[in-house]
Amino acid sequence: MGISPDGNRIAYASASGLTNLYLVDRAADSFKLLGSVRSVSHGVPRFSADGRYLTYVTSNANVSTDTNVSNDVYLYDCLTSSNTLVSQSYDAPASANGDSDSPDISPDGRFIAYRSAASNLVPGDFNGLPDAFLWDRLTGITMLLSVSQGSESSANNRSLTPVFAGDGTNVFFETWASDLVPYDFNRGSDIFAVSLLSSRPVPPFRSAIVSGPSPGIWISWLAVVGKSYRVQFKNTLADPAWQDLAGIVTLVGAHAYLNDFAAPGSQRFYRVIAQ
Numbered sequence: 001m002g003i004s005p006d007g008n009r010i011a012y013a014s015a016s017g018l019t020n021l022y023l024v025d026r027a028a029d030s031f032k033l034l035g036s037v038r039s040v041s042h043g044v045p046r047f048s049a050d051g052r053y054l055t056y057v058t059s060n061a062n063v064s065t066d067t068n069v070s071n072d073v074y075l076y077d078c079l080t081s082s083n084t085l086v087s088q089s090y091d092a093p094a095s096a097n098g099d100s101d102s103p104d105i106s107p108d109g110r111f112i113a114y115r116s117a118a119s120n121l122v123p124g125d126f127n128g129l130p131d132a133f134l135w136d137r138l139t140g141i142t143m144l145l146s147v148s149q150g151s152e153s154s155a156n157n158r159s160l161t162p163v164f165a166g167d168g169t170n171v172f173f174e175t176w177a178s179d180l181v182p183y184d185f186n187r188g189s190d191i192f193a194v195s196l197l198s199s200r201p202v203p204p205f206r207s208a209i210v211s212g213p214s215p216g217i218w219i220s221w222l223a224v225v226g227k228s229y230r231v232q233f234k235n236t237l238a239d240p241a242w243q244d245l246a247g248i249v250t251l252v253g254a255h256a257y258l259n260d261f262a263a264p265g266s267q268r269f270y271r272v273i274a275q
Helices: none
Strands: 009-016 018-025 030-037 053-058 072-077 082-085 100-105 111-116 131-136 142-144 170-175 190-195 208-211 217-222 229-234 250-252 255-260 269-274
Touching: 009 053, 018 053, 030 053, 030 072, 053 100, 072 100, 072 111, 111 170, 131 170, 217 269, 229 255
Parallel strands: 142 250
Antiparallel strands: 009 018, 018 030, 053 072, 072 082, 100 111, 111 131, 131 142, 170 190, 208 217, 217 255, 229 269, 250 255
16 A cells, blocks of 8 residues: 555555555545556555655556556656556557566656566667666656676666655665676575666767668667656758657666667668767
8 A cells, every 4th residue: 555645645456356556635625546456575665755646556557558467657647637557668659568567757747667577668678687667757767777797788687676766866676686886696596776866967978870770770879867857850961940759768887778660771870869
């Protein structure tokens, strides 16, 4: 069960054959079915500090982009009554290809941290094990938290439940991986922290363009958590205006990626805009 800080909203599970998740709003005198879940052990519903946002786990939220039968992480906006799939594939408007659970939400409701066994949330997740992820509500960007420090890909062992600091400036997670930092030789689990301070300037960066699934290509660049990025393109420099490139930017370590599936066989010009 999860309770908003002001006590007005309560999210809880009730089992009657299938375990259903409900949201009660005492102030609005409302009662809503959020979805169902195979097991309530996969994470307690969490509210943001103002009680507006709720993150929870469900295997059936009746959302069109939820195309699997696995547990997924969602964000519910109690003000607008809108539901957003958080654990979404980076290369298509569809859900993850594995279970996602154990979500936590930052106090301001901007970030959702969670664990997932899926391999299609970000590029380069090849370890076949659960990893820790961070989703940004404002930018729609998913970041791999448990990233190998040597290869900018997923860690060499499993990572567990992430949680936010009380002030929301850091997210912590447990991992059995030994390649997140140098000299991790204890062969046991460790706790790591990732800073979410977004006031840092965007560092000088060089974008890279490499071949992807034919006929698409990958655009990548160094990124900062909390910054919003757009990729734009021109087919020729004579085009009067830049066009926004469709797709979802994802983060793996310090690198951002976006796939241009519609890239033509001839040249195309790109630029990355940070906000």
